[in-house]
Structure formats: structure tokens, C-alpha cells
Amino acid sequence: MEKIRSSEITPEKAYLSRRQFIGLGALAATAALLEACSIPGLTPPAAETLSGSNAQPAQATTGAGATPAAGGNDELGSAFTSYDDITHYNNYYEFSMDKEGVAPRAKGFKVAPWNVAVGGLVNNPKTWAVEDLLAKFPQEERIYRLRCVEAWSMVIPWQGFPLGQLLREADPMAKAKYVRFETVMDPMQMPGQRDPYYPWPYTEGLRVDEAMNDLAILASGLYGKTLLPQNGAPLRLVVPWKYGFKSLKAIVKIDLVEEQPRSLWMAAAPNEYGFYANVNPDVSHPRWSQASERRIGDLSRRKTLPFNGYAEQVGQLYQGMDLRANY
Ligand SMILES: Nc1nc2c(c(=O)[nH]1)N[C@H]1C(S)=C(S)[C@@H](COP(=O)(O)O)O[C@H]1N2
Numbered sequence: 203m204e205k206i207r208s209s210e211i212t213p214e215k216a217y218l219s220r221r222q223f224i225g226l227g228a229l230a231a232t233a234a235l236l237e238a239c240s241i242p243g244l245t246p247p248a249a250e251t252l253s254g255s256n257a258q259p260a261q262a263t264t265g266a267g268a269t270p271a272a273g274g275n276d277e278l279g280s281a282f283t284s285y286d287d288i289t290h291y292n293n294y295y296e297f298s299m300d301k302e303g304v305a306p307r308a309k310g311f312k313v314a315p316w317n318v319a320v321g322g323l324v325n326n327p328k329t330w331a332v333e334d335l336l337a338k339f340p341q342e343e344r345i346y347r348l349r350c351v352e353a354w355s356m357v358i359p360w361q362g363f364p365l366g367q368l369l370r371e372a373d374p375m376a377k378a379k380y381v382r383f384e385t386v387m388d389p390m391q392m393p394g395q396r397d398p399y400y401p402w403p404y405t406e407g408l409r410v411d412e413a414m415n416d417l418a419i420l421a422s423g424l425y426g427k428t429l430l431p432q433n434g435a436p437l438r439l440v441v442p443w444k445y446g447f448k449s450l451k452a453i454v455k456i457d458l459v460e461e462q463p464r465s466l467w468m469a470a471a472p473n474e475y476g477f478y479a480n481v482n483p484d485v486s487h488p489r490w491s492q493a494s495e496r497r498i499g500d501l502s503r504r505k506t507l508p509f510n511g512y513a514e515q516v517g518q519l520y521q522g523m524d525l526r527a528n529y
């Protein structure tokens with residue numbers, strides 16, 4: 203395989219490399235990070251305890267044939283978060299509200315066979331076996347920042363394909379205005395779903411034009427490896443300009459609908475979570491300022507960028523909207 207430098211495969215302004223994903227490999231070993239878990243309405247703002255560091259070389263190569271442990275950078279020059287942090291510092295309430303409790307509890311989660319039903323207001327409804335989806339839509343590498351509403355962030359090299367490709371295949375009817383997503387309901391395997399505080403299953407929504415934006419992907423892997431259960435295997439949504447909770451994991455259902463869907467978070471804490479959830483440093487969450495964030499692995503905070511740094515690609519979707527009212 204030919205070697206490709208990350209400077210060649212990462213376009214100046216953009217987020218992604220268009221080539222098909224070929225294979226990266228592993229990883230940097232790393233420090234443990236602890237952050238208090240946060241239960242809406244139940245706990246105070248997340249306290250942060252940080253130990254160790256996972257700083258990575260700034261000019262590493264990535265892509266086909268690259269040295270796996272070297273990592274790479276996003277288009278703003280920030281190093282990938284370590285594989286270890288990405289796979290052990292997780293929000294996944296179906297398994298645990300403790301970030302470090304997710305990986306051990308999600309271990310062994312059964313991800314095959316797995317179907318994703320695409321339906322609602324579409325002309326071609328279809329239930330896909332996930333392997334058929336991945337065969338039909340070529341996987342691309344997408345290097346995205348993930349910004350959690352709790353004011354921490356990561357840089358993650360995903361493999362996935364544009365959600366819009368699947369939606370076009372389904373052929374939405376004109377009256378379809380929103381897309382509703384649903385995570386699997388499986389309380390036997392997901393102990394968190396036995397907690398009646400949340401209206402399971404986890405659901406989320408996007409406006410159709412947001413869902414069609416090229417940045418929105420369905421991801422099946424990261425760092426060149428098949429997605430692990432804790433990161434949403436076998437298939438999860440990634441919407442990088444919105445707070446992380448929009449990027450729901452373990453998708454089984456995608457419906458085109460007329461009315462704005464009410465997400466799990468909107469139902470659980472309507473005063474804290476709106477439908478749009480675009481990353482916005484000027485609009486604070488009741489429990490977290492959104493002006494700055496902690497990049498996992500960094501010691502100092504950094505300013506949060508409007509739309510998580512993707513304003514150029516998605517800003518036009520919100521032209522004329524009051525972003526304070528539509529949080
Ligand atoms: N089904 C489901 N999807 C979910 C969550 C969840 O609890 N359940 N947490 C969300 C939140 S709050 C964040 S920040 C991201 C975290 O993704 P990661 O653990 O892969 O970094 O997943 C999102 N998707």
C-alpha cells in the first residue's frame with residue numbers, strides 16, 4: 203500500500219479525507235481520566251479530576267500504511283485523542299452513568315445479527331442488515347471533533363458514510379421534514395434501560411436538511427478498527443457540529459417524519475436540552491458554560507468554536523434563526 207501523508211489527505215479547510223478507508227491500526231497507551239458523572243437534575247456540575255497526559259506528536263502521519271500508533275491531526279492541527287481515551291471515557295447511559303464504567307459493562311454486547319429499519323415517510327422503506335449497509339455505502343475516514351455538552355471534547359478519526367446517501371436511497375416524501383433515530387431497546391443487555399428515570403429507548407432527531415448535510419455520517423469504526431460496543435457498535439450517528447448527545451449509538455431505526463421529534467433528553471430535562479443542540483459558545487447550558495472546553499488529554503482549556511468549528515459547512519442551515527431561542 204502506498205503511503206499517504208496526513209497533510210495530503212486532509213484538505214486545508216475541511217474535516218475529511220474522501221478516499222475510502224483502508225486501514226490504520228492501533229493506538230497509543232494512555233492515562234486514566236476521571237470525570238464525575240452527570241445526571242440531569244440530580245447532580246451538581248461535573249467536577250473534573252485529571253491525571254496523566256496523552257499528548258501526541260503534532261505531525262504524525264495517518265492513512266494507508268501509516269504507523270498505527272502515530273495518530274494524526276484534525277484540519278485545525280489538533281492531535282487525535284488516544285484510542286484508549288476514546289474507548290474508555292464514554293457516555294452511554296444504557297450501560298452506565300459512570301464514563302469509565304461503560305467499557306467494561308458494554309463488553310460482549312451482542313452486535314450481530316443487527317438490522318436497521320429505515321421507514322416512515324419514504325417511498326422505499328427497507329430493513330437493512332448492517333453488513334449490507336456497509337457493503338452498499340463505502341466507508342470513508344472522517345476526522346471530527348466530538349464536543350460533549352459537559353464541556354469536554356475529543357478528536358476522533360471515524361470510518362463511516364454520509365447519512366444523506368442512505369436517506370436518498372429511502373427517497374423521502376415531500377412532507378417529511380424531520381428524521382427520527384432510535385437506539386436498540388434491550389434491557390437484558392443494557393442495565394441502564396431498567397432505570398425508569400429515562401424514557402427509553404434513546405431517541406434523537408434532525409431536520410431533513412441537517413441530516414442531508416455531508417458532515418452527518420453513520421459511523422461503523424474508528425482508528426481503522428470496527429466500532430467497539432462502548433462507542434455505539436455496530437452503527438451510530440455522528441453529527442459533529444452538535445453536542446455529543448445528538449450522536450446516538452447502536453441505531454436500529456430511522457424514520458422520516460412530519461413533526462419535530464422529541465428526544466430522550468428533551469423529554470427527561472426540557473429546560474436543559476433543546477432540539478437543535480448546535481455547539482454554541484454564546485449560549486450556556488444551565489449547568490455548564492459552553493464558552494470553553496477541555497480537550498481530553500490536554501491540561502489547559504480551549505475556546506469553544508461556533509458549530510464546533512464547522513460553521514462554514516453548516517452555518518447556512520440556520521440562517522435567520524434565533525440560535526438563542528433554538529438551543
Ligand atoms: N444510545 C446512546 N447514545 C449516546 C449516548 C447515550 O447515553 N446513549 N450518549 C451521548 C453522549 S452524551 C455523547 S457525549 C456521545 C459520546 O460518544 P463516545 O462515548 O463514543 O465518545 O454519545 C452520545 N450517544
Ligand SMILES: [Mo]
Nearest residue numbers: 350351446447
Ligand atoms: Mo455528551
